[in-house]
Every structure is written in structure tokens, then in C-alpha cells.
Amino acid sequence: MSGELTKARAQINKVGTFLKQAKPLPAVSALYEAIAAVMRTPLIRSEKEEFSKLITDAVLHLNGDRNLRTIYPLILDYKPGAEKELADQLFNVLGELQATAVEAAKDIIADKEQRIAEGLAQGKLLIEEKRIDEAKALLEKLAREHPHDADLRARIAELFIGGELYEEAFSYLDEAIELSPDQIHHYNRIAIVLRKLRKYDIAERYFMRAAEFAKSDPNLYFNLGRLYVDWERWDKAEKSSRLALRLSPEFVEARKLLNYALKKQGKEPETA
Incomplete structure (x- = not known):
């Protein structure tokens, strides 16, 4: 046969x-x-x-x-x-x-989205009412129900950012990046969180990881430059803003960032 x-x-x-x-x-x-x-x-x-x-x-x-x-x-x-x-x-x-x-499948997806939306809305309300422990428990349970959903973790992080709960936001953004390492916007959000926590060195490491996926993204280098400004690493802020301008010569905000970094180093500002 x-x-x-x-x-x-x-x-x-x-x-x-x-x-x-x-x-x-x-x-x-x-x-x-x-x-x-x-x-x-x-x-x-x-x-x-x-x-x-x-x-x-x-x-x-x-x-x-x-x-x-x-x-x-x-x-x-x-x-x-x-x-x-x-x-x-x-x-x-x-x-x-x-x-x-x-x-x-459509019904399952719609039901999932509805349950997620309801859970996020309830979590947001609890955070606004300063019932933080209840919010943490509810949102943690929601995340566990969807263990592979990077976007959900990012949305939960946004709720914690809104409540100025940056440690909690960092935890969820870190999970989102582990699940979906090529999503550059997650790195930008986690950098904001880490700047608020003054954990500049950790934020820098996340940006270096992001660069593996977006070497041609001028916004990435601009945001890295902003990190260095907060960190008062003026030479690195200059280098990052120059990289952003190399990729996008008309990037006005990157030009401002470059001149600010130059001024802080006692150097002359540059024009386009």
C-alpha cells in the first residue's frame, strides 16, 4: 500500500x-x-x-x-x-x-473584549477612589485570566500610571515587553515610568533593547535623549539627539533637545 x-x-x-x-x-x-x-x-x-x-x-x-x-x-x-x-x-x-x-470565534472574542473592558473600567474606578489594594487584586486576576495578552498588561499599566503608581505600572509594562518585545511604544512608556522612579540606568537598558527592533526610528533616539536630559548626562543627550536628526533632519523637537544639551555643555547651539 x-x-x-x-x-x-x-x-x-x-x-x-x-x-x-x-x-x-x-x-x-x-x-x-x-x-x-x-x-x-x-x-x-x-x-x-x-x-x-x-x-x-x-x-x-x-x-x-x-x-x-x-x-x-x-x-x-x-x-x-x-x-x-x-x-x-x-x-x-x-x-x-x-x-x-x-x-x-467572533462571539468568544467579543465576550473576551467585553470582560476586559469591564475589568479595566472597574480597576480604574477603584484606583480613582484610592482603593488601591482592591484595584491591584482585581487587575492581577484579570491579567492572569489572559496570560499571553501583552496589550492588556500595557492597558493595566496605563491605569497605574494615571494613579501615579509607577512601581505597579513598571511591573505590567515589563511583562508586556517580555510577551511582545517588538512593540516599541511599550519601551517608551516604561521609560517614562522609570524616569518618574529615577531609575535612569534601568530605563537606558530598555531603550538599548528597543534599539534592536527600531534602529531607524528617530522617536526612539529622541526619547532616549530626553532620558539623558533628566539624568543630566548631557554628552549622551547630545549623541542621542544627533542620531534622531540623522534619521529625520526636520525633527524640530530633536533639534531643540540637541541645542539644550549643547548649551549645558558650554557649546554653541547649531542651526539646521
């Missing part, structure tokens, strides 16, 4: 397993792909008989599945030798299942 037929047999045998797992879409897809392989391959008599029995059993499983019947109430019809007709039926079933899956 060819490798393709071996694979087709394995796919048909998965139909029952998928249905037991309440997964009608992969079950139907497995049978559809297996039949397509069978139709492409010349079969000897014994192989035709084997696959006819396997397909018949798989169709019985599908017809008896309650989950599938809810979505596609029509009974699948199969007779040995009518694989093409069955494949056409399965194609229609797949269309119905895929459409249902898309709608279900």
Missing part, C-alpha cells in the same frame, strides 16, 4: 476520535482529505473493499454525532463507489462548519 493510502487510512481512523473530543470540523476534514487521496490513487480490489468499509463506518459515526447534526442536520449518504458524491457532500458540510466556527 502506498504512503498516501496509509495516511488516508490513518485520517479515517481519526474521525471517531475527533468526534469523541467534540471536534466535528477536524473529523469531517479528515474524512474529506482521506477520500480525496483514495480517489487519486488506483486501488486493487482488496484495497477498494477495505476503504469502502472504513468510509462507511466513518459516515455512520458522523451521522450519529449530535454536535454535527446540530450544525448540519442532513444525513450523509454513501455507497461504495460513490466517493465523489460523498466528497461533494463533505465539502458542503465543511463550509457550514467553518462558517459556524468563525461566528463562534
Whole structure:
């Protein structure tokens, strides 16, 4: 038996397993792909008989599945030798299942977004009412429910920034960066937080990490220069503003930053 037929047999045998797992879409897809392989391959008599029995059993499983019947109430019809007709039926079933899956996914996403919005609104209110411990507990629980959501952590951090709770904001922004290290705006926000905490050296390290993903972003170097101004590292502020201007010669704020850094070093200001 060819490798393709071996694979087709394995796919048909998965139909029952998928249905037991309440997964009608992969079950139907497995049978559809297996039949397509069978139709492409010349079969000897014994192989035709084997696959006819396997397909018949798989169709019985599908017809008896309650989950599938809810979505596609029509009974699948199969007779040995009518694989093409069955494949056409399965194609229609797949269309119905895929459409249902898309709608279900939309509902799940909408429900998730609503729960997140409600949680953030409640957390914001608690912070405004200075019920900080309650806010921390609620927002921590919300974050745990969505362990891979970097944007959520950034939004939670914004709430803490609004309440001037910079240590808490830093923690969530740090997690956001770990989950999504290429999102440059997270680095800018965490730098603001760290400047408020006067942790300039840590902020510098985050900017160096950001530069790995945005070497051509003049705003990144401008924000780094602002950090050096707060840190009173005038030579580094000069260097960063020059990098920003090299990338964007018309960057007015970077020009102002450069001249301010030059003035602090006793140097002459420059014009464009």
C-alpha cells in the first residue's frame, strides 16, 4: 500500500476520535482529505473493499454525532463507489462548519473584549477612589485570566500610571515587553515610568533593547535623549539627539533637545 493510502487510512481512523473530543470540523476534514487521496490513487480490489468499509463506518459515526447534526442536520449518504458524491457532500458540510466556527470565534472574542473592558473600567474606578489594594487584586486576576495578552498588561499599566503608581505600572509594562518585545511604544512608556522612579540606568537598558527592533526610528533616539536630559548626562543627550536628526533632519523637537544639551555643555547651539 502506498504512503498516501496509509495516511488516508490513518485520517479515517481519526474521525471517531475527533468526534469523541467534540471536534466535528477536524473529523469531517479528515474524512474529506482521506477520500480525496483514495480517489487519486488506483486501488486493487482488496484495497477498494477495505476503504469502502472504513468510509462507511466513518459516515455512520458522523451521522450519529449530535454536535454535527446540530450544525448540519442532513444525513450523509454513501455507497461504495460513490466517493465523489460523498466528497461533494463533505465539502458542503465543511463550509457550514467553518462558517459556524468563525461566528463562534467572533462571539468568544467579543465576550473576551467585553470582560476586559469591564475589568479595566472597574480597576480604574477603584484606583480613582484610592482603593488601591482592591484595584491591584482585581487587575492581577484579570491579567492572569489572559496570560499571553501583552496589550492588556500595557492597558493595566496605563491605569497605574494615571494613579501615579509607577512601581505597579513598571511591573505590567515589563511583562508586556517580555510577551511582545517588538512593540516599541511599550519601551517608551516604561521609560517614562522609570524616569518618574529615577531609575535612569534601568530605563537606558530598555531603550538599548528597543534599539534592536527600531534602529531607524528617530522617536526612539529622541526619547532616549530626553532620558539623558533628566539624568543630566548631557554628552549622551547630545549623541542621542544627533542620531534622531540623522534619521529625520526636520525633527524640530530633536533639534531643540540637541541645542539644550549643547548649551549645558558650554557649546554653541547649531542651526539646521
